[in-house]
Structure formats: C-alpha cells, structure tokens
Amino acid sequence: MLSKNQIKLITRLKQKKYRLELGFFVVEGIKTIKELLQSNLELHMLFTTQSFNFDAKNEVIITDTELKKISFLKTPNTALAVFKIPDVKPIDTTQLIVALDDVRDPGNLGTIIRLCDWFGITDLVCSNQTVDCFNPKVIQATMGSITRVNINYVDLESFLKQVELPKYGAFMEGNNVYKTTLPNKGVLILGNEANGVSNSIENLVTNKISIPRFGVLQATESLNVATATAILLSEFRRG
Amino acid sequence: MLSKNQIKLITRLKQKKYRLELGFFVVEGIKTIKELLQSNLELHMLFTTQSFNFDAKNEVIITDTELKKISFLKTPNTALAVFKIPDVKPIDTTQLIVALDDVRDPGNLGTIIRLCDWFGITDLVCSNQTVDCFNPKVIQATMGSITRVNINYVDLESFLKQVELPKYGAFMEGNNVYKTTLPNKGVLILGNEANGVSNSIENLVTNKISIPRFGVLQATESLNVATATAILLSEFRRG
Numbered sequence A, B: 001m002l003s004k005n006q007i008k009l010i011t012r013l014k015q016k017k018y019r020l021e022l023g024f025f026v027v028e029g030i031k032t033i034k035e036l037l038q039s040n041l042e043l044h045m046l047f048t049t050q051s052f053n054f055d056a057k058n059e060v061i062i063t064d065t066e067l068k069k070i071s072f073l074k075t076p077n078t079a080l081a082v083f084k085i086p087d088v089k090p091i092d093t094t095q096l097i098v099a100l101d102d103v104r105d106p107g108n109l110g111t112i113i114r115l116c117d118w119f120g121i122t123d124l125v126c127s128n129q130t131v132d133c134f135n136p137k138v139i140q141a142t143m144g145s146i147t148r149v150n151i152n153y154v155d156l157e158s159f160l161k162q163v164e165l166p167k168y169g170a171f172m173e174g175n176n177v178y179k180t181t182l183p184n185k186g187v188l189i190l191g192n193e194a195n196g197v198s199n200s201i202e203n204l205v206t207n208k209i210s211i212p213r214f215g216v217l218q219a220t221e222s223l224n225v226a227t228a229t230a231i232l233l234s235e236f237r238r239g
Helices: A004-012 A016-022 A030-037 A064-070 A106-118 A136-142 A156-162 A225-237 B004-012 B016-022 B030-037 B064-070 B106-118 B136-142 B156-162 B225-237
Strands: A024-028 A043-048 A059-061 A079-084 A096-100 A123-127 A150-154 A167-176 A186-190 A207-210 B024-028 B043-048 B059-061 B079-084 B096-100 B123-127 B150-154 B167-176 B186-190 B207-210
Touching: A004 A016, A004 A064, A004 A079, A016 A024, A024 A030, A024 A136, A030 A043, A030 A079, A030 A136, A043 A064, A096 A106, A096 A156, A096 A225, A106 A123, A106 A136, A106 A225, A106 B225, A123 A156, A150 A156, A167 A225, A186 A225, A225 B106, A225 B225, B004 B016, B004 B064, B004 B079, B016 B024, B024 B030, B024 B136, B030 B043, B030 B079, B043 B064, B096 B106, B096 B156, B096 B225, B106 B123, B106 B136, B106 B225, B123 B156, B150 B156, B167 B225, B186 B225
Parallel strands: A043 A059, A096 A123, A096 A186, A123 A150, A167 A186, A167 A207, B043 B059, B096 B123, B096 B186, B123 B150, B167 B186, B167 B207
Antiparallel strands: A024 A079, A043 A079, B024 B079, B043 B079
C-alpha cells in the first residue's frame, strides 16, 4: 500500500529543487537498485511489484497500478527505491580530477560518471549548471557507479582559480593528446555539448588538448562529450 | 498540405520492415536534415513548419498540427525529411573495419557510427540482429555521420570466416590493449550490450583485447559498448 504522503514525496523528487531540499533521490530498475543496496547508501523506501529478496528492510509490495502512479518511466520497471543523497566529501586535489563545465545531457553525465569509476577517478567536479547527478536518467546511465565517485557541484571558475594543479581542457584546436605527456595529477576539463568550454573557464586552462581526427576527409565536426572523456581518460591512464 | 498517402508512407517508415521494403528513411530536426542535404543522399520529401531556406526542392510548408501527425517524436521538431536509403558499397577489406555483434541500443549504434566517421573507418559491418542504422534514434545520434560510413548488414559469422584479416575482439579477459601492437588493417569486433561477443563469433576472434580498469578498488563491471569502441578506435589510430 502506498500512502498519499509517499506518492507526494516521490513525485516531488522528479525535481532537482526538491531533491536538494529533501535530500532523497529515486532509482528505478532492479539491477541498479541491487547495485546501490550493496553500497553504503542509505535506503529510505523500496517499492516492488513482487518480492525480489532484496534483503532490504522497508520493502513494500505494491500493485502495477500503484507503481505506475509513482514511476518516472513510461514503461515502469518492477521496482522503485528512494535513497538518501550521500554527503559529499571534500575534493582530493592530490589526484587526477575530472571537471565538467555545463554538461547538460543526463545520458552524457551518467556515462562520464561510469568512466570515472572505471578509470579510478574519485572526484568529479561539476559546474552548478551541469545536470544534477541525482536526475533519474543520470542514475540509470551510471549503472551503480554513482556510489563510487564523489561528485561536487561548485562555482567552477572559483574552484579552478584556487586549485594548484595543471588544468587540461578539451578543445578542437588543442595540442594532439597522443603527443602530449600527461601528468598523473591535474584537472581534466570537458565543456558543454553545444558550446564546449566557456570563455571564463578557457582562461584558466593551462594545457589545451585535442583528439585528432583521422584522415583528411570531411568528417563529423566533433566527438560527443562522453566519448571524448572516454578517450582522454584512457590517455591519462594508459601509462 | 499533407496527403493521406504521405502520412501513410511516413508512418510506415517507423518500422524497419517498411524501410527495407520502400527504401526510404525519416530524419527529424533541422541540424541533421541540413547535414544530410549537403551529402549525396537523395531527398524524397521535406516538410517544415516554416521555410528554412534549405535550398531544397520538394520543401512543403505544413502546420504544427500536421507535423505532429507525422513526427516520431513526442515533442516534434520543426522539420521532417524523407530520404532514399543509399546503396551500400562492397566492404573494403584492405583497411580497419569495425564489426558489431548484435548491438541493440540505437544511441550506441549512432555513437559508434559517429566514432567511425571521426576515426576514418569507412566500413562498419553489422550482424543482422544489430539495430537498424536507419532507425530514427540512430540517425539522430549520428549527427550526419551516417552519410560518410558504409554500413553493411551481414551474417557476421560467414563474413568473418571469409575475410582474411586479423580479428580483434573486445573481451573482459582479453590482453591489455595498451600493451598490444595493433595493425592498421583488421576487424575490430564489439559485442552486445548485455552479453558481449557471442560464442560463435568468439571462436573466430584471433586476438582478444581488453581495456584495463584503473586501480584495484571495486569498480563498474564493464564499460558501455560505445565508450569501449571510442577507446579501442583511439588505440588503433593513435599510432
């Protein structure tokens, strides 16, 4: 059984402002929920249409109709959970950090979080205009990686001004990354999908890098920000 | 004005079977349509809610309500075009080829096509179970790259048996790609999102490669197939 208050809470959590205010976020789908249950995230509520032996207290069995009421998906999954948003830790500036300057697409942010996890990046720093990492579409795309990457939303300009690390930025006209010696600590900055790195951030970049296009034929004008992140992180980590 | 026949044709093109039968596909959005108009693709029909000076004959101005009728999108764009599916060219086996073994997600295929374009891969070979490259969501994700990559759907097992090239496959337990000397011709094989490369294809792989995870901590169990393609193509092309 779902109470009115539960429905109200979950519906509100669609909006970033309520997520921030209430400190909870929603996850749908058994696979991702299971991943998050294995982490140190705190479960607040769990609704399923059939018991999945989640070994979780708070599991409430509901009907398909009830799930439809609270699901954010057009074709609801069989489970929906509400977790507490974890406390963020201070940024560790002794390692390689990834910084995002206004990445807007939830799928891209989710993929980047998963890449950070794969490549051992513990700190992801996002400009305040970057899409919220607790957006349900981001959570879906992270495949559980959200629990292993510490994500801070900051005034990116102030952060970069303070931090004493080399600042690598992805630019179309940057130096060939394959011919660049990359450090094992620094900040790797990726820009917005349409506009790239903004001017105010560009001024703070110490090293502009670029992934060269292969061949001379006319090709796609740019790489997607998530695939560019994949290739650049691979370059930083390949040794 | 839209005719009944035009509506019927466009609606049918949602389905792969009609795309194959009729030889047309649908593109929505001004940016992608403009890209395709600059290619050697043949335009069949173009509907817009306002003239965009596309410099295209066949431009028909329609109302928002009419566009809504034919659009595949929940929030229709301002333009929809129907293009002729181009003839496929024979596969050039003197170069690096990318082969997909049942990639199902349209976004992933679109991203991979864009990556092929960037990295100068002229031939993409897809198993017959791979998502259709003229699926509207694929077209959207390719950002025009679809016109510069020759895509063949084949019985992948037969193709790989015939072709006399080294066959590199992405496997979790493959050799560290960063320590592998990669050729400038061969086939790079990527598998299905959930199951990876299938057994029958695995038997034909001559070199299993893998992108190593960084660090020893528990991390995401795998990379997304499109980001893995990005990193592997980068390794093949970085020289």
